Amino acid sequence: MCRHMKYVRPFLKTTWYYDIHAKEYAELTVKADMSPAYDRFLAYLPAGAAILDAGCGSGRDSLCFMKKGYDVTMLDASEGMCNCAEELTGRKALCMGFHEIEFADRFDGIWACASLLHVSEKELENVLAIFHRALKRDGVLYASWKYGEAERCDGERFYCDMTEEKLRRVLARAGLFDCLACWVAEDSLPSGREQKWLNVVLGKRYSDGKV
Numbered sequence: 001m002c003r004h005m006k007y008v009r010p011f012l013k014t015t016w017y018y019d020i021h022a023k024e025y026a027e028l029t030v031k032a033d034m035s036p037a038y039d040r041f042l043a044y045l046p047a048g049a050a051i052l053d054a055g056c057g058s059g060r061d062s063l064c065f066m067k068k069g070y071d072v073t074m075l076d077a078s079e080g081m082c083n084c085a086e087e088l089t090g091r092k093a094l095c096m097g098f099h100e101i102e103f104a105d106r107f108d109g110i111w112a113c114a115s116l117l118h119v120s121e122k123e124l125e126n127v128l129a130i131f132h133r134a135l136k137r138d139g140v141l142y143a144s145w146k147y148g149e150a151e152r153c154d155g156e157r158f159y160c161d162m163t164e165e166k167l168r169r170v171l172a173r174a175g176l177f178d179c180l181a182c183w184v185a186e187d188s189l190p191s192g193r194e195q196k197w198l199n200v201v202l203g204k205r206y207s208d209g210k211v
Contacts, residue, residue: 022080055115
C-alpha cells in the first residue's frame, strides 16, 4: 500500500467535489480581493521570483503574480480546477496532489491559499516536509485556513480548521518552518459570508535551526 494512502483517501472525495463543481467554484472565488495577503507574501520575495501556486483553483492568484512579473507554476489536484486555471491564465497547470510533488530547491515562494485546509493535522507535517524540500534556502510559504479547532466534513469536502495555537503545535512537531507573520482576517469573497481565516507566512528553517 502506498505510504500516502491515508492522505489520499479522504482527499479524493474533496478532489471529486472540485472536479464536479469547478466552474461554479471558479466563478465564486475568482473576484475575491486577496491583495492584503499578496502584499505580505510578496514582501519576502525578490523580483521575478519563482512561485508555486499549490492548490491554484481558478488561477486567480497565479494570474496576479504573473502580471507582476513572477515565474509561476500552477498546481491543483482537481483536473476541473486545472482547466479553469489554464483558461484564465493561458498557462499549463500541473494536475497532482501535494503528496506527488517532487520539486527540490525550486521555488522562492509557495502560495497555498485555502488549500492546506483540506489536509488533516496529522498529515500536514508530511506536506510541510514536501514544501520544505521544494523551497530554496531562503524560501517562504504562505498558507491560510478557516479559523477554528475542528477537523470536519462539510458536505463532500474535508476540512482541517486552524488556530494560532494549533499551528504552533504543528510547526513545533515538524521543525521545518518558523512563523514570520500570522494574522486573522475576514472572508474576502464578495458573497459577504461570515468566516474568519488564519493566515501565515512561514520561513524555511535551515538544518541548524535558523531561518
